Amino acid sequence: MSTERKNSPVMLSVSDLTVAYGAITAVQNLNLEVRQGEIVTLIGSNGAGKSTTLRTISGLLRPKSGSITFEGEVISGKPGHEIVKAGICQSPEGRRIFPRMSVDENLELGAFLQKDQQLIKETREHVLDLFPRLRERIDQKAGTMSGGEQQMLAVGRAMMGQPKLLILDEPSMGLAPVLVDVIFETIEKIRESGTTILLVEQNALAALRIADYAYVLESGHLKLEGEAKKLADDPAIAAAYLGGH
Amino acid sequence: MAETTKAAAPAHTENSNKKWAIGFLTVVLAIYAINKFYIPTAPAQVKTFFNAWFSLTSMGEIMIYILMALGLNIVVGYAGLLDLGYVAFWALGGYVAGWLMSGQFDQWQINFFGNPPAGLPNGIHLNFLLVLVLGGVFTAIWGVIIGAPTLRLKSDYLALVTLGFGEIIPQIMVNGEDIGGFNLTNGTKGINPVDNIKLFGHEFGPFQLADKFLIYASLAGLMIFFSLRLRDGRLGRAWLAIREDELAASMMGVPLMRTKLASYAVGATAGGVGGVAFATLIGGVYAERFNFQVSIIILSMVVLGGMGNVWGVLVGATLLAWVNNTGLVQFGNIINSATGKNIDFPSFNFLIFGVLLILMMLYRREGFLPEARVRLIMHEEEFSDVAVVTDDIEVEGVHHHEHN
Numbered sequence: 001m002s003t004e005r006k007n008s009p010v011m012l013s014v015s016d017l018t019v020a021y022g023a024i025t026a027v028q029n030l031n032l033e034v035r036q037g038e039i040v041t042l043i044g045s046n047g048a049g050k051s052t053t054l055r056t057i058s059g060l061l062r063p064k065s066g067s068i069t070f071e072g073e074v075i076s077g078k079p080g081h082e083i084v085k086a087g088i089c090q091s092p093e094g095r096r097i098f099p100r101m102s103v104d105e106n107l108e109l110g111a112f113l114q115k116d117q118q119l120i121k122e123t124r125e126h127v128l129d130l131f132p133r134l135r136e137r138i139d140q141k142a143g144t145m146s147g148g149e150q151q152m153l154a155v156g157r158a159m160m161g162q163p164k165l166l167i168l169d170e171p172s173m174g175l176a177p178v179l180v181d182v183i184f185e186t187i188e189k190i191r192e193s194g195t196t197i198l199l200v201e202q203n204a205l206a207a208l209r210i211a212d213y214a215y216v217l218e219s220g221h222l223k224l225e226g227e228a229k230k231l232a233d234d235p236a237i238a239a240a241y242l243g244g245h
Numbered sequence: 246m247a248e249t250t251k252a253a254a255p256a257h258t259e260n261s262n263k264k265w266a267i268g269f270l271t272v273v274l275a276i277y278a279i280n281k282f283y284i285p286t287a288p289a290q291v292k293t294f295f296n297a298w299f300s301l302t303s304m305g306e307i308m309i310y311i312l313m314a315l316g317l318n319i320v321v322g323y324a325g326l327l328d329l330g331y332v333a334f335w336a337l338g339g340y341v342a343g344w345l346m347s348g349q350f351d352q353w354q355i356n357f358f359g360n361p362p363a364g365l366p367n368g369i370h371l372n373f374l375l376v377l378v379l380g381g382v383f384t385a386i387w388g389v390i391i392g393a394p395t396l397r398l399k400s401d402y403l404a405l406v407t408l409g410f411g412e413i414i415p416q417i418m419v420n421g422e423d424i425g426g427f428n429l430t431n432g433t434k435g436i437n438p439v440d441n442i443k444l445f446g447h448e449f450g451p452f453q454l455a456d457k458f459l460i461y462a463s464l465a466g467l468m469i470f471f472s473l474r475l476r477d478g479r480l481g482r483a484w485l486a487i488r489e490d491e492l493a494a495s496m497m498g499v500p501l502m503r504t505k506l507a508s509y510a511v512g513a514t515a516g517g518v519g520g521v522a523f524a525t526l527i528g529g530v531y532a533e534r535f536n537f538q539v540s541i542i543i544l545s546m547v548v549l550g551g552m553g554n555v556w557g558v559l560v561g562a563t564l565l566a567w568v569n570n571t572g573l574v575q576f577g578n579i580i581n582s583a584t585g586k587n588i589d590f591p592s593f594n595f596l597i598f599g600v601l602l603i604l605m606m607l608y609r610r611e612g613f614l615p616e617a618r619v620r621l622i623m624h625e626e627e628f629s630d631v632a633v634v635t636d637d638i639e640v641e642g643v644h645h646h647e648h649n
Binding site (some may be wrong): 058059060079080082084085089090091096097098099101105108109110112113157158161183 | 400479483485486489490492493494495496498499500501502614
């Protein structure tokens with residue numbers, strides 16, 4: 001597969017990563033990198049090891065071997081808050097917003113490690129411009145919102161940490177098609193505003209449409225990588241790995 | 246519109262905080278004034294009535310329970326960590342008072358602005374305020390010691406470990422009269438007398454109950470203040486985030502261990518200060534008072550009152566403490582004398598608390614006075630994705646009135 005890519009500096013690099021839950025190996029010898037300004041997508045079916053990879057990047061799991069480097073610094077093995085501090089924020093799978101807090105309080109917590117009040121205010125405005133629906137619901141308890149709105153909040157909350165790298169774990173999960181489009185359009189806008197994105201998706205075709213580069217995982221192994229457009233256009237690949245039509 | 250409600254919300258809670266604070270202050274001062282100025286000259290019947298229903302000892306005890314319930318509320322209500330062994334901190338605080346304000350260690354003779362009984366200078370006699378601080382610090386350290394290895398556990402296991410801790414500490418106290426020949430706790434006989442409080446040249450003996458009540462009320466008041474301040478601060482938000490969703494909190498950059506340990510330490514401090522206060526209230530430290538039931542009573546105060554809400558916990562602590570130390574006995578006496586039976590009502594206290602807890606869990610899980618955020622979510626309608634999608638269609642020209 002061709003590996004022509006943007007010629008920008010590597011931001012996140014995962015090398016030879018192996019992660020195991022006890023005796024069960026979930027991810028084996030994974031290599032991937034995210035370059036500045038890219039949307040990189042990590043796709044694969046259920047149980048392929050996508051979430052395990054993300055959890056290891058965000059410090060919730062420790063790798064068995066291999067390492068993760070972010071902007072030249074090894075971050076594997078560091079606790080979660082250190083990784084957020086380094087500039088990686090995540091919108092987790094299943095949204096996991098704080099249900100009994102208002103939308104505003106959720107956003108406020110997203111900026112937990114931010115000190116500059118002026119900058120927090122500006123980021124908040126930016127997020128509310130990206131998701132006007134959140135502005136309408138600003139005082140509502142997040143748990144009473146619809147799934148789509150909660151997903152917007154989860155992405156917006158991660159944005160509040162002013163990440164250099166934004167990780168989105170299954171943002172389309174359980175959403176009506178109209179809303180999936182809304183979310184994906186917004187992801188492109190976020191990239192345009194200068195944030196690098198690592199997008200993990202089961203909805204491979206949708207992800208490939210907006211991504212620059214893609215990695216395909218299958219049962220813990222890297223099966224395939226390449227330019228997203230090429231992967232999407234190749235019918236053989238689509239049939240074999242993406243459940244394409 | 247959103248902006249106005251946003252501005253109104255904090256002002257509203259601030260207002261209600263102010264009202265509650267004034268209410269608390271008024272009640273405390275009223276109790277003090279009645280007992281200080283009215284009761285001594287009141288007719289005998291009035292005296293008996295107040296003594297039976299609102300004795301100053303029971304009022305002081307209520308204040309100490311408020312202090313401790315608010316401490317546990319930090320752990321359970323704010324941070325969402327179940328602690329079934331809170332009595333351990335109470336016991337540790339009590340023994341700090343026993344060790345540092347009595348003749349327990351009569352092999353030494355230390356007096357630092359303390360108040361040894363006349364003619365009995367042996368033992369360690371430190372100033373009450375200093376002992377309060379030391380008791381708080383000592384239990385905070387124990388909170389961290391217990392928390393550091395256990396807080397990595399998931400909630401159910403954490404509850405079990407705290408339960409064990411709550412059993413172990415009192416057992417050590419019961420059996421601590423001969424630790425390699427050293428009498429640490431005086432065993433089941435307990436440590437007594439604990440020195441009278443002496444502040445700024447004033448001695449508060451067993452009969453200055455009104456003044457002592459004011460001291461304990463001040464401690465409770467301080468705890469109310471700290472609880473409110475902590476909740477609105479950065480640490481309070483981190484606790485709430487952990488309570489709501491630990492994993493998500495970690496993804497926001499909340500340092501999990503440090504934040505949880507802080508809740509344990511603050512909760513333990515309140516327990517320790519409560520222990521010191523209680524030792525001076527009853528003038529002694531007795532191992533058998535520190536049993537599992539105390540942990541459960543304090544937890545019930547938090548749950549019944551409304552986890553997380555300072556004023557709810559205050560009401561819960563007041564009610565349960567009063568029913569436990571006065572109400573049951575008095576109502577029991579009335580019922581006994583009316584029916585001519587001889588039922589031991591106080592022995593039913595756990596039956597009553599148990600039934601009460603079950604009823605609360607069935608019909609009012611959020612407590613008497615729930616935290617605003619809990620109350621709100623129980624009364625707000627849920628929006629479905631259908632409504633959201635129709636909203637999107639609305640943009641494209643089709644009109645719907647699903648919600649507005």
